[in-house]
Amino acid sequence: MTIQFSLPYRTAWGQRLAVCGAGPALGDWQAAAASLMNYDEVAGRWYLDVELPAGLLSYKYVLLAADGAPTWEARANRTLVLAGPAQRLLLADYWHAPAVPENELFTAAFTKALFRRPAAGAPVKAAKGKKKPGPPAPAGAGPPPGSVVLRLANPRVAPHLGLCVLGSDPALGAWDNRQCLVLSDADYPTWAATVQLQNPGEDCVYKYAIWDAAAGHALDMEGGENRIIPATGDAAAVRVFNDEDYRQATAWRGAGVALPVFAMRSESGLGVGEFADLKLLTDWAVQTGLQLVQVLPINDTVATHTWVDSYPYAAISVYALHPQFLHLEGIAPLKSKKDAAELARLKQELNAKDFVDYEPVMAAKWKFLRLLYQQEKKAFLADADYRQFLAEQGPWLAPYAAFSALRDRFGTADFTQWPAGFRTPPDLGALTAETAADYDDFGLFFFLQFHLDKQLRDAVAYARSRGVVLKGDLPIGIYRHSVEAWTQPELFHMDQQAGAPPDDFSTTGQNWRFPTYNWPRMAEDGYAWWQQRLGHLGRYFDALRIDHILGFFRIWEMPADSVEGLLGHFSPALPLHRHEIEQRLGWFDYGRLCEPYIRWHVLEAIFGQEAQGVFEEYLDDAGYGTCRFKAGLGTQRALETYVQGKIATEPQHADYFNWLLPNLYQLVNEVLFVPAATADFYHPRITLNKTWSFRGLDGDEARRRLYDDIYVDFFFHRHEEFWRQQGLTKLPAVRYATDLLICGEDLGMVPASVPGVMKQLGILGLNIQRMPATPGLEFSHPYDAPYLSVVTTSSHDMSTLRSWWQENRVATQRYFETLLGHWREVAPYYCEPWVVREIVVQHLQSPAMWAILPLQDYLGMDGHLRRADPAAEQINVPSNPAHFWKYRLHLPLEELVDAVGFNEPLRALVQDSGRG
Known part of the structure; x- marks a missing residue:
């Protein structure tokens, strides 16, 4: 089949466009071997004719500089099935420019959750009295000669609606909104249909519109000029129009809530939040019109079996999930009445506490987990789902199980203190084999991770089904005594420590005691370690916060003999x-x-x-x-x-x-x-x-x-271009490893090049009113936040609004007058509910794509629901290295879901702000 690629694009002197993709004719994804296009000055388009075999066509356009340096277009690879009787295919494409806000609508947050199709590819109801054109032809059939294939990439369509085309040709309904061409969502977020125009020798003008199948007519036609299907003299060719940019009047904006999983409280918990509680928080988000739930890291941090392990940013595995989030009853009921009675008693005792009492909670989890493992072991090992999980996750699961069992056997996670034969990993397959006499030492951790994964994915599926995005958190570092440090030490500088320079959180800097990354070594295999890590997070999340994204530009590094960060x-x-x-x-x-x-x-x-x-x-x-x-x-x-x-x-x-x-x-x-x-x-x-x-x-x-x-x-000044190149070298491997919506925590001493690199890669920044990016500015205004950003009132490292209000009365008064507009009024001594409401509204009205606020700050608007002591709302105190991460929501999520008097007014605020 002869394919003609066609693309309108205005290049600068010395630049060339090329098509690069699968197969030798398109360079096998090597930019240097891509097929160069030719320029038609009259049409203002670049084009390329090439013979390609039938099958799946996968390609992208690449812009080559005068020196051959490639710039790839944005978004995922383009795909098209080449099949059917037609011998010539004319492709009309548009360049996917980077740094365009609409690109982020193609991420999982939108395609898998917010605008998730209820049944992708299901038949779409046709207009009354008109035969609905079929979807794009399946592989092996292909569109007939002379047909037109209309394809529009547009994820922003409500799940109960569809897309259609109205146009001047009778085959497109002759502008009758009940006789339009209805598109299929089989390849969502691309919509498509194949049609034979009745007047192919004439120019056909058309537009896309929203299709309401229930009403049987089109509505909300896109704005702007009409699109054109030019008249053709080639009756044998199939023309494919890969259209872009459904013209909507406003940019999409959403709102969300942030709460760590461990802080969630439910009636079914065991003194700590569990993955099952995500369903309750999802229900509350739906009640209030919020579209996103953000959590802190959820990886296993069990290194010492003490409260020190409550710190969520020191994971012993970048893949394994934390045992504290396991819902024991979700595995199976305990068969022993005595054990079941003890679990019920402990549940009542630990749930009554005002905080997460980490050590007793974990002692209970481990005790009953071991009982359940022995009780369910036979059925577990024979479970086909477990066998599939083991086959898929084995590369990280076996090292994790070995590490965890050896940690407990030798009494420390510091593998440098283990017996000589275990300081570097032995044959892990043999060590963890089911036939080994001590298999149960390792089998417990296979069992644990299988059920954690199952429960979390169940919560993920539930959230997506309700149109709610789950946003995870990627720690910038790894723990010194972790599986990765044990199995892949060459990827890290184990003799160095990572941290942060002095800031508002700590005047002596922060020392996280994590080893720093050996970036040159990681680059040797194209940052495969990062791509695998991000790919695994995509199993659970649709959006991701990258903790301390500045670390991809440069990290604050300290020698091993430093305790503080100043040296x-x-x-x-x-x-x-x-x-x-x-x-x-x-x-x-x-x-x-x-x-x-x-x-x-x-x-x-x-x-x-x-x-x-x-x-x-x-x-x-x-x-x-x-x-x-x-x-x-x-x-x-x-x-x-x-x-x-x-x-x-x-x-x-x-x-x-x-x-x-x-x-x-x-x-x-x-x-x-x-x-x-x-x-x-x-x-x-x-x-x-x-x-x-x-x-x-x-x-x-x-x-x-x-x-x-x-x-x-x-x-x-000295490092700006140097650090910009560092970010552009490392971050793409993370950004494009998955389809997650990526947000970066870009606070602190931010190099001037960072915002530009993040914008170029479509990574959202973070705006906190009390930590403005502009030097010399005391407070930023949410109205000044760029679209590709997240605005929030507080982070987990800061006091909440109510607590901050009482920290500095002079600053509070200035904020009250200048940011809230209460000129020459005396600020209330406490942050009253109406004050919190004004601040929340101010953030919701921001032009930023997302406003994601801590649940504590939302609750601050209600004098009855909010916690009595605002100081008890803070999650972390960065200046205290011995901080105990114990914050817990003071009311059950079941009660919050039923709090109509709070939920309905909040829903109204969200709707009035235009979010959702």
């Missing part, structure tokens, strides 16, 4: 050579610039009357009025170990040592430059102008400005 540096980066520093400052002295600046006046300022004692125990006199740490105490990790030993031997002085330790860390941080990995290269220390060392520099203000100039250039 870190961005990686990758372009450090300064000592000669460059010397040239710009006029001098370079390693001891003065790179070693801790410790003087007696500094000790007195930090330690007060304890200064002498601190000096005697921790420091030595280095001469000339300077001090240095004693041997073996020069790093924060060494100090941590030493002081923790003191606490163990002198517990009665624990308060003193807990006060002392961060002040000792401060001394270690007293440097102006941090040595890079390469000799004679250095990074300016973050916030160096806040150090005693900076204040102690000789010279006048002009000399200090030299340091400021280096600092500003280094952190805000």
